[in-house]
Amino acid sequence: MSGLISIILLFSVMSCQGQEPNLSYRLKQGNRYSLDISVQQNTFSENSTRENEVSLDLKMIIHFDIISQTGHDTYIAEARYDNIFLSMFAPAMKIDLNSKAGKNSMLGAMIDSLEKKSFKIQLNGDGSFIMYGDINKFFYDMYDFDISGEEERDVIIKTLKEAFGNNAFQSICNIFINIYPSLPGMKHWEKEFTYYFNTKPVKMINRFFLMKQTDNQLTIQGLGMISAEEYFMESRNNTTYSSSATGSQTYDLLIDPETGWLKSAASRQRILIKTTIIKDSQLPSGLAIPSYTETTFNIKGKIEN
Secondary structure, three states: OHHHHHHHHHHHHHHHHHOOOOOOOOOOOOOEEEEEEEEEEEEEEOOOOHHHOEEEEEEEEEEEEEEEEOOOOEEEEEEEEEEEEEEEEEHHHOEEEEOOOOOOHHHHHHHHHHHOOOEEEEEEOOOOEEEOOOOHHHHHHHHHOOOOOHHHHHHHHHHHHHHHOHHHHHHHHHHHOOOOOOOOOOOEEEEEEEEEEOOEEEEEEEEEEEEEEOOOOEEEEEEEEEEOOOOEEEEEOOEEEEEEEEEEEEEEEEEOOOOOOEEEEEEEEEEEEEEEEEEOOOOOOOOEEEEEEEEEEEEEEEEEO
C-alpha cells in the first residue's frame, strides 16, 4: 500500500512539474482590479552634503474598472488614482511638500482634483497596454486654480506631473502589470520597454522566471537592467552638464492564478547617475559626479466583483 501511495505522489509531482503555465490576464467585465502602491525613494551623492539629498515618499491606489472585452484577452479599462499621498523633501531645490501635513493646502486641493479624474487604457493578456486617455491634461487645468503664489503652484504641478503623469503611469504599469510572456508555455522570458526615471527615458529589460506554481498562487521572480541609450544634456543656473543612468531592479511577485492579477509584490531598484560637468564657472570641465537613487516598491493587489 505504501508503495502505491509513493507512485501516486510521484506521478502527482511529475504532473505538476510538466503542467504548462497559464501566464496571462483573465479579467472579467464589470470587475475592479486595484493596486495599492507604496514607493520610497532616496537620492544621494558621494560628494554632497545632506542639503543635496532628495527623499520622495509616494502612496497611491490605482483602480482598473474593466468596462469591455474585445477579443480573447484584450480589455478596455477605466483607470484612476485614489488615496494619493505625496511627500518630497529636496532642500537644494527648496522643495518641502507633504500632502497630509496640512501646510500645503494647494497640494491637497490638486490631489483631490486628480483623484476625481479617470482615463481609459487597453490592457492585453500579456500585460502590454495602450493609453487612450491623457493624464497630463489634468495638470494643465490646475493652472486655473485660484492661488496666492505662482511659484509654489508651478512647483506643485511639476512635482505631481512627474509623480503621476503619463510617463509615471506608463512606467509603474510597465514594471508591475506588463509582466507576462507574449507566447504561452514559457517559464522564463523577457520584457523590454522605455522606463522614465526622473522624467528621462531609459531602456529597461526585465527577465522573469516562474519559480513556483500551485492552485492558489504563482510565484515569479525577476531582474531588471536599466541603461540610458544616450547621454542627457542639460543646463541649469549657468551650468551645462551631461548625465547617464545605469541600474538594476529585483522583483518578487505573487500572482493570483485564476485571474493573473498581482496579489503582492516587493521590488527594489538601484540606479547610478553619473553627471559630467561640461561648463561651469566654479567646477572644472570633465568633472564626474556620481549619485545614487535607491527605491523600494511594495504593492498589494485587490479584486472587487
